[in-house]
Amino acid sequence: MKIGILVTSNDTTDLAIRFPHDGIKFINLLQPLRPDWQLDCIQVKDDVFPDKVEDYNGYVICGSPASVNGTDVWIQHLFEMIRELHLKKIPTVGLCFGHQAIAVALGGAVEEPTKGWGLGTAPTHFSVHKPWMQPPHATLTLYSAHHEQVSELPDNAEVIGGDDFCNIGAFTIGDHIFTSEYHPEMTKEFMSAVADQLEGHIPQPVIDKARVDIENEEEGEKFGLWMVQFFEHNLN
Numbered sequence: 001m002k003i004g005i006l007v008t009s010n011d012t013t014d015l016a017i018r019f020p021h022d023g024i025k026f027i028n029l030l031q032p033l034r035p036d037w038q039l040d041c042i043q044v045k046d047d048v049f050p051d052k053v054e055d056y057n058g059y060v061i062c063g064s065p066a067s068v069n070g071t072d073v074w075i076q077h078l079f080e081m082i083r084e085l086h087l088k089k090i091p092t093v094g095l096c097f098g099h100q101a102i103a104v105a106l107g108g109a110v111e112e113p114t115k116g117w118g119l120g121t122a123p124t125h126f127s128v129h130k131p132w133m134q135p136p137h138a139t140l141t142l143y144s145a146h147h148e149q150v151s152e153l154p155d156n157a158e159v160i161g162g163d164d165f166c167n168i169g170a171f172t173i174g175d176h177i178f179t180s181e182y183h184p185e186m187t188k189e190f191m192s193a194v195a196d197q198l199e200g201h202i203p204q205p206v207i208d209k210a211r212v213d214i215e216n217e218e219e220g221e222k223f224g225l226w227m228v229q230f231f232e233h234n235l236n
Contacts, residue, residue, distance in 0.1 A: 061098025120213025
C-alpha cells in the first residue's frame with residue numbers, strides 16, 4: 001500500500017521547528033500498524049502535488065493553522081485535487097484542516113462559530129459505524145485544536161459523529177472519503193506546547209480547560225487503526 005500524506009501546515013513558528021511536522025506525526029501513528037506500507041509526505045503547503053492522483057492508493061490530508069477560507073494558491077490547488085480524488089473515488093482521509101478542506105472543496109461550508117476555540121481533547125460520539133471502523137467505539141476522544149468548523153455538508157455526505165460543541169465532528173462520502181475534525185496524530189507534549197503558544201492570544205479559560213484535558217486519556221491509536229482499515233477496505 002502506498003499512501004500520500006498531504007502536509008498542509010504552514011506554521012513557521014518555534015513550535016513547528018521544535019516538533020516533527022504533521023506528516024511525520026502521521027507516519028509515527030500509522031507505520032507501526034502497517035510496517036510494510038509506503039508512507040510519503042507531500043508538501044502541498046509549498047504548492048507541491050503528485051504528478052497524478054493515481055500515483056498513490058490513498059491520501060491523508062493533515063491539519064493546519066491556515067484557514068480553508070483563505071485565498072492562498074496552494075489551497076485552491078488542494079481543492080482541485082480533492083475534487084479529482086472524489087471524482088475518481090480514491091480513498092481520502094481528512095483531519096481538522098483536511099476535514100474542512102474536503103467539505104469546502106465539494107460544496108460545503110466552514111465558519112467560525114460563536115462557541116470559539118476547541119482546544120485540548122474532544123469526544124466524538126459515533127452514531128454510524130462503517131465497515132472499516134473495527135472494533136466499533138461509541139465514543140473516541142482525540143486531541144482538538146480548531147476555531148473553525150464545518151457548518152454545511154457537501155452533497156451526499158453523511159455525518160457519522162460529533163458532539164454538542166461540534167455537530168459535524170466526522171463525516172463520510174460513500175466509502176472513499178472519511179473525515180474527523182480532530183487529531184489522532186498529536187502527542188501530549190505537542191498539545192502542551194500548542195497551549196503554551198496560544199496563551200495570551202485566546203481566552204484564558206480555554207487555555208485552562210485545555211491543560212486539564214491534555215492530561216486525560218486520548219484514543220488516537222484507535223482512530224489510526226480505523227484509518228488503515230479504511231484504506232484496506234477500499235482495496236477489497
